[in-house]
Amino acid sequence: MSNDPRQRLDRYVDQYAARARTMVASEIRALFAVAARPEIVSLAGGMPYITALPLDAVGELAGQLVTDCGAVALQYGSGQGDPGLRESICEVMALEGIRAHPDEVVVTVGSQQALDLMTRIFIDPGDVVLAEAPSYVGALATFASYQASVVHVPMDDDGIIPEALEETIARLAAAGKRIKFLYSVPTFHNPAAVTLPAQRRARVLDICRRSDLLLIEDNPYGLLGFDGEPQRALRADSADGVVYLGSFSKTIASGLRVGWALAPHGIRDKLVLAAESAVLCTSSLAQLMVREYLATQPWQDQIKVFCELYAERRDAMLSALEASMPTGCRWTRPGGGFYVWLKLPDGLNSKVMLPRAISARVAYVPGTGFYADGSGSEYLRLSFCYPEPARIKEGVRRLAGVVEAEIELRDTFGSWPADTPA
Amino acid sequence: MISDHMADSRAAELGHILILAGGLSPEREVSLRSGDRIRDALRGAGVDADAVDADAALIPLLTSDPPTAVFPAIHGKDGEDGAIREVLGLLGIPYVGSAAHACRLAFDKPVAKALVAAAGLTTPESVTLPRETFHDLGAGAVLERIVAKLGLPLFVKPARGGSALGAGPVRTADELPAAMISCFAYGDTALVERFAQGTEVAVGVIDLGDGPQPLPAVEIVPASGWFDYAARYTAGRTEYYAPARLSDQSARAVAAAAVTAHTALGLRDLSRSDLIVDPSGEVFFLEANVAPGMTDTSTLPMALEAAGRDFGVLCRDLLFLAANRKS
Numbered sequence: 001m002s003n004d005p006r007q008r009l010d011r012y013v014d015q016y017a018a019r020a021r022t023m024v025a026s027e028i029r030a031l032f033a034v035a036a037r038p039e040i041v042s043l044a045g046g047m048p049y050i051t052a053l054p055l056d057a058v059g060e061l062a063g064q065l066v067t068d069c070g071a072v073a074l075q076y077g078s079g080q081g082d083p084g085l086r087e088s089i090c091e092v093m094a095l096e097g098i099r100a101h102p103d104e105v106v107v108t109v110g111s112q113q114a115l116d117l118m119t120r121i122f123i124d125p126g127d128v129v130l131a132e133a134p135s136y137v138g139a140l141a142t143f144a145s146y147q148a149s150v151v152h153v154p155m156d157d158d159g160i161i162p163e164a165l166e167e168t169i170a171r172l173a174a175a176g177k178r179i180k181f182l183y184s185v186p187t188f189h190n191p192a193a194v195t196l197p198a199q200r201r202a203r204v205l206d207i208c209r210r211s212d213l214l215l216i217e218d219n220p221y222g223l224l225g226f227d228g229e230p231q232r233a234l235r236a237d238s239a240d241g242v243v244y245l246g247s248f249s250k251t252i253a254s255g256l257r258v259g260w261a262l263a264p265h266g267i268r269d270k271l272v273l274a275a276e277s278a279v280l281c282t283s284s285l286a287q288l289m290v291r292e293y294l295a296t297q298p299w300q301d302q303i304k305v306f307c308e309l310y311a312e313r314r315d316a317m318l319s320a321l322e323a324s325m326p327t328g329c330r331w332t333r334p335g336g337g338f339y340v341w342l343k344l345p346d347g348l349n350s351k352v353m354l355p356r357a358i359s360a361r362v363a364y365v366p367g368t369g370f371y372a373d374g375s376g377s378e379y380l381r382l383s384f385c386y387p388e389p390a391r392i393k394e395g396v397r398r399l400a401g402v403v404e405a406e407i408e409l410r411d412t413f414g415s416w417p418a419d420t421p422a
Numbered sequence: 423m424i425s426d427h428m429a430d431s432r433a434a435e436l437g438h439i440l441i442l443a444g445g446l447s448p449e450r451e452v453s454l455r456s457g458d459r460i461r462d463a464l465r466g467a468g469v470d471a472d473a474v475d476a477d478a479a480l481i482p483l484l485t486s487d488p489p490t491a492v493f494p495a496i497h498g499k500d501g502e503d504g505a506i507r508e509v510l511g512l513l514g515i516p517y518v519g520s521a522a523h524a525c526r527l528a529f530d531k532p533v534a535k536a537l538v539a540a541a542g543l544t545t546p547e548s549v550t551l552p553r554e555t556f557h558d559l560g561a562g563a564v565l566e567r568i569v570a571k572l573g574l575p576l577f578v579k580p581a582r583g584g585s586a587l588g589a590g591p592v593r594t595a596d597e598l599p600a601a602m603i604s605c606f607a608y609g610d611t612a613l614v615e616r617f618a619q620g621t622e623v624a625v626g627v628i629d630l631g632d633g634p635q636p637l638p639a640v641e642i643v644p645a646s647g648w649f650d651y652a653a654r655y656t657a658g659r660t661e662y663y664a665p666a667r668l669s670d671q672s673a674r675a676v677a678a679a680a681v682t683a684h685t686a687l688g689l690r691d692l693s694r695s696d697l698i699v700d701p702s703g704e705v706f707f708l709e710a711n712v713a714p715g716m717t718d719t720s721t722l723p724m725a726l727e728a729a730g731r732d733f734g735v736l737c738r739d740l741l742f743l744a745a746n747r748k749s
Contacts, residue, residue, distance in 0.1 A: 005641075005663040005728070009719055013658030025655035027587060033451035039477070040446075352600075355448055355588065355607040409606055412557045413599035 019147050028366065031354050035363035041395030043317075043382040044363040046190065046338045048250050052309055053302065058253070061292050065285070077284040079276035080268075081107025081260070085291040089260050092294070093246065096222050097236035100262050106271045107282050111220055111247040111259030115183075116142050117274045118216060118243060118261065122180045123148045128172055130182040132160050134341075134370030134379065136190045136218065139183055143372070148180075150372035157332075159186060159196035162203040169211050181214040181243075187231045188221035188337025191370050191381035195231060195335060205238050220247040220259075223303050225336035226311040240264045248290050250338075251303050256286045310338065316389035317382060320396035326404050331382075338385040341367075343378055344403065347410040350380040353402060362398040432742060433468035437490040439741050442506060444475035447498030448608070449585050452655065456495040456716035459723070463734030464493075469741070476506055484513050491745040492517040493737065494713055498584050502713050503529045516744045518737075520712045524688040528710045531581050531613050534687055535707065541686035543679055543707045546698075547572055548615040550581055553606045561599065568614055569595050575617040578602060580609035584711065586650050591617060618708070620700035622649065623666045624721035625680035626714065627693050630739055634684045636677035637725035639697075641666030657719055664721075664728035672699050679705045691740050694722055 035042045065073050080086070086102035093100055108114040115138075123129065125147035131139065133152030143150050151172065154164045165182070172179055184204075186196040196204065208215045217234045225231070235244035247259040261271055275281075293299060317340055321331055328345030344350060351366040367379025382399075384392055441464075443457020444450055457473040464471035474483065476496055484492075492515055500506055504525035510517045520528065528534050532550040539545055549568055556564055568576070578601040579589035588608030592601045605612045626637035641663035644653040653659045668676065680695040687693075687710055694714035698706040714722045716733075726733050 005665055005667065007662040007664055007724055008658055009660075009662070010658030024652040024659060027448070027651045030448050030451050030585075030587070030651065033454075034446055034448060037446060037450075037477070349603075352604050352607055358448060359608075361446075408557065409553065409603050412553070413561045413602055 019145050022144065028351065028354065028369075031358050032363070034358050040358065040361050040363050041387060041391050041398065042363045043384070043387065043392070043395050043399070044365045045386065046383050047386045048254050048338075049306070049309060049386055050253055050255070052305055053253060054297070057297060058289075058293065061296065062285075062289055065288055065292055069288070073285045073288045075284055077281040077287065079281055080272045081105065081282060082284070082287045082291060085258075085287050085294075086260075088291055088294040089246065089262075092223075092251075093233070093235075093244070093262065096219070096230050096233040098233050098244065098262070099236070104262055104265065104268055106261045106263065106268060106275060107287055108259050108261060108275060109279060109282050110249060110254075110257045111218065111245040111261075112138055112142070113275070113278070113282075114245045114259055114261035114271070115139055115216070115218065117271050117278065118181070118245075118267075119143060119146045119148065120278075121267070121270045121274050122214075128177045128179045130165070130168060130179055130213075131372070132184060132189065132192070134191055134367065134376055135183065135372075136185055137365070137369040139218065140370070140372050143183075149177075151179075152371065152373075153182075155189075155192055155194060157194055158200055159189065159192075159194050160184060160200075160204060162200060162207060165204065165207050169207070169213065179211075179213060181216050182208060183216045183218065184234075185218045185221075186234055187219055188224060188334060190221070190337065191339050191365070191367075191379075192341045193332040193334035193337060193339045194341075198232065201232070201234055202237070205234060205241065209238070209241055215242045216245060217242050218245045220245075220250050221337035222246075223251055224307055224310060224338075226307055226314065227335055235262060243267060251306070252290060252293060252299070256283075256290060258282060258286050258290045307336070310336075310385055313384040313387070313389055313392055314340075316392045317384040317396060320393040324397050324400035326400060326407060328407075329403065338383050340382045340384065342380050342382055344380065345407055345410075346378075347414050348403070348406050349377040351377050353406045356405060357399060357402045360398045360402050362395045362402065364399065430468055433470075433738060436469055436738065436741055436745060438470045438472070438487075439464070439491050439493065440484075440489040441471060441473040441493045441495050442476050442480075442501075443473045443495045444477075445496040445498065445500045445506075447496075447500055447583075448587050449498035449501075452585055452715060452717060453495055453497045453501065455718070456497065456713075456720065459716050459718070459733075460493055460495055460737055464737050464741075465734075467732070467734035467738045469734075469738050476500065481509070481513070484510075484515055488513075488515055491515070491741045493741060494519055495716060497713055497715065498587075499529075499582060502584065502711065503582065516747050518740045518744045519691045520687075520689045520693070524690065525712045528687045528689060528693070528712050529582055531579070531709050532611075534683075534710055538683045538686050538707050538710075541682050543682055543686075544704060545707045546577070546615040546618045548613055550611060550613050552611045554610075556602070561602075565595075565598055565602075569598070572614065572616045577615045577617045578605045579613050579615070580605050581611035581613045583608050585654060585715075590650070591648060615708075618698040618700065618706040620698045620706070621666070621668065623668070623676050623697050623699060624725070625676050625695050625697060626722045626725045627680050627684040627689075627695070628736065628740075629684070629691055631743055634681045636680050637722070638665035638728040639668060639673060639676045640664045640721040640725050640728070641668070642721070654715075655717070655719055660719075662721065662724055664724040668699060669703070672703055672705070675699070675703070675705045679707060683707055683710050691743065692722075
């Protein structure tokens with residue numbers, strides 16, 4: 001026992017890097033720990049519905065893989081990824097109009113690692129990253145960890161607004177700021193659930209080209225559309241101006257942690273070196289599982305199964321929202337992906353409201369997580385990918401009650417002290 | 423001093439015990455960490471201990487394979503409001519800590535304040551109001567009277583809850599409505615106190631059958647100045663001093679206050695009282711906890727260490743006491 005009564009509990013507290021200062025315990029995380037319980041209808045997390053996979057076939061494939069070529073599957077692999085898998089990835093991307101060579105592909109631990117590596121090789125502290133408002137929370141966390149300065153560009157129902165993008169680039173250039181890249185989720189956006197139409201895609205590409213601005217196209221949901229053919233990827237029309245990030249998390253299984261980056265050669269080389277320094281290689285077993293799954297299983301039919309299932313859940317959520325949400329709420333009607341983005345009535349704060357929702361046994365993600373500056377409290381993200389339709393309806397019914405109670409609180413406290421004579 | 427042999431036999435005599443941790447309150451994560459720590463400490467003391475959640479599987483588990491005793495480590499509502507202990511009572515399973523009726527009194531902060539005040543302790547002047555009152559009578563008029571009566575700064579917290587969730591200081595009148603809305607997100611009744619300025623201490627009380635004994639006070643110095651959730655559960659965001667840097671007189675005063683609170687609330691086995699020592703040396707009671715946090719950043723384990731006591735042995739002895747209460 002020490003005689004010094006001072007207990008700091010973490011003797012290294014003064015030695016952490018500046019970028020670790022924001023890594024602290026939070027009420028929101030505490031609430032999400034409750035949301036994982038089965039008693040809660042969680043409309044929060046974007047977990048794919050893995051149960052819909054042919055698990056027996058995947059299991060057989062995995063066993064066979066270890067039996068037949070375990071010495072390779074359980075060994076280190078190349079930093080760039082398995083060549084056979086990279087060929088298959090090019091075939092997957094062809095569905096979105098992309099013509100690519102396997103040599104341009106780097107396999108990563110989910111597309112999240114591809115984003116991390118891109119940020120690592122491009123961002124010095126203080127460099128500017130442009131991102132849609134709102135933007136994917138995992139991307140914002142990555143940008144923050146490299147001390148990037150995120151500048152949001154507004155969106156409307158058709159995604160990022162080209163005029164706003166031009167204006168933002170000009171404003172930052174005039175201020176002498178160095179923009180390293182534009183990060184975008186153009187198809188079935190997370191969280192805003194909107195999709196950039198073809199005409200606007202051309203304009204965005206043109207603006208980036210004229211501004212010499214690299215575009216990162218993050219496209220995990222591109223093949224999960226509920227109507228018609230897949231959208232043509234931005235990368236399909238700009239081989240040297242776009243780095244495309246893809247993922248098998250939603251089309252096969254998120255637990256495999258296999259994604260990729262498709263990048264021009266110069267960037268590709270740096271990504272490979274960065275990947276090797278980060279993890280040596282992506283799991284060989286996971287890569288070979290994906291390769292064999294693509295080679296032996298009807299994977300496009302399975303994606304159709306996922307799409308039909310998610311479309312049914314989207315419909316369940318939209319009809320429940322229509323039936324029960326109070327006046328003043330507005331929400332998106334996604335054509336694919338996992339999410340509905342909901343705007344609360346004026347004066348309500350989704351972050352403050354979350355404990356009441358957890359008490360009512362329903363969870364969502366407050367909008368504040370999707371803005372680098374913590375704004376967006378009037379929004380919340382609802383996910384329809386994981387709960388079954390009946391649970392979604394029950395969750396939305398509970399949420400409606402929570403919002404109604406919050407409206408009453410706003411009406412009770414909203415006008416004080418401004419309207420109260422001193 | 424118990425010999426190794428006696429310690430082993432005591433642990434063996436206990437048989438299988440369960441720690442209840444988790445629950446569905448916002449303090450679930452904290453509770454899971456407390457439960458894991460208690461389990462590990464008990465195993466270190468030779469006790470056959472497992473941690474389980476309080477969910478629909480609990481009653482079938484307790485009835486099919488009853489443990490010798492239960493150590494409740496569920497924080498917040500369900501854990502500290504007496505509900506889970508009432509259920510344990512229904513099942514005839516002995517448990518560590520205060521009985522359900524005492525938990526109900528202690529968990530309700532305004533009730534606890536009234537009881538300890540009646541026993542002679544000082545608590546910050548306060549008002550307690552349900553949200554309906556603000557709705558029915560008009561928030562403006564009520565808040566105005568609160569500020570007029572208690573002044574500023576204030577401290578707003580849910581009448582029932584813990585870990586500072588929904589609680590916060592209010593420095594100006596403009597901040598009050600937002601603080602009330604945050605508070606009401608965690609419960610339907612708010613306690614608005616005059617802000618007690620001074621040294622914040624937590625004082626644990628242990629009763630192993632020989633009367634309530636205070637542990638050394640632990641002084642809490644959050645880097646941000648306010649002991650919120652992040653300051654409580656991020657190692658390094660708060661400095662603790664165990665024992666607290668108090669004069670002997672103040673140290674005796676806070677120890678006596680914690681024992682008085684423990685007794686006045688009818689608590690049993692263990693508790694923790696949160697207190698403020700103002701610059702004049704006056705001690706203010708803030709609240710009492712019947713299932714104190716036992717995480718790596720919690721004050722009760724720090725106090726035990728400062729007292730030179732083994733955490734696992736204490737947990738074992740409390741279970742032994744509880745198990746023998748059955749008869």
